[in-house]
Amino acid sequence: MRRLLVLLATSMQAAFSFMLRRAVGKLTTAQRAAWLHEWCGVTLRRLGIKIESDGEFPARGLLVSNHLSYLDILVFSALSPCVFVSKKEVRSWPLYGWLARVAGTVFVDRSRSADSYRANLGMGRALSEGNIVVLFPEGTSSDGTSLLPFHAALFEAAITSREPVTAARISYAAEDGSVENDICYWGTMSFGPHVLRFLSLRGVRARVRFAAEARMFEERRTAANATRDAVLALADATAAHIGQPPG
Secondary structure, three states: OHHHHHHHHHHHHHHHHHHHHHHHOOOOHHHHHHHHHHHHHHHHHHHOOEEEEEOOOOOOEEEEEOOOOOHHHHHHHHHOOOEEEEEHHHHHOOOHHHHHHHOOOEEEOOOOOOHHHHHHHHHHHHHHOOOEEEEOOOOOOOOOOOOOOOOOHHHHHHHHHOOOEEEEEEEEEOOOOOHHHHHOOOOOOOHHHHHHHHHOOOOOEEEEEEOOOOEOOOOHHHHHHHHHHHHHHHHHHHHHHHOOOOO
8 A cells, every 4th residue: 555655646746747847838749758757767766666677778769569567668668768659548547548648658549450540640750759669569468478469550650750670578577476467467457456466566676678789671561570579589588598488
């Protein structure tokens, strides 16, 4: 309960901070990303969540990663200012939907294939302004034991904008509890009970490994397949580092 109160208080502080900045004048996408970066870092520090990073966060372009939890967004944003692509359902979340909207998140309705065109336009604008855009192309989160197929449609923004694509792989560890069930948020899990379980864990650590090089692509299906292979390779490298079979 103490951690829940810390999370809620920090979220309200972040909202108040945004409103103060917005009162001064209109914020650019980069300024919104910088605000989110600041407060995600504060949130993780207050919750005692550590981040280990291997490799360099890209300077620009599309960053593509596997997706395990709502925590992924805090981790990537705490590492560097960036813009996220998220499912439209997040818009309706109490408080956090509003925070996602004002942070400049590009929302996409995955139930409507035609909506990818609008989302690509939003991603393209952010990329053309020099922002890093984070995409989770599995389309949903998982328990981390396997990597789901990558949807190719939203790679179009990077191809059209002639921006590089960088692969990343995120994973978690904790001193107690189950990473698959208490940190990863997937399937039919209920948000409220999951958050309470997650906040009860001790020694939560996030690890992000970045590919050594970014790549340019001419076709979105090729981009999706090649980037998925790169994320799988990062999983193998992580498993080899800790002496476990790749997941």
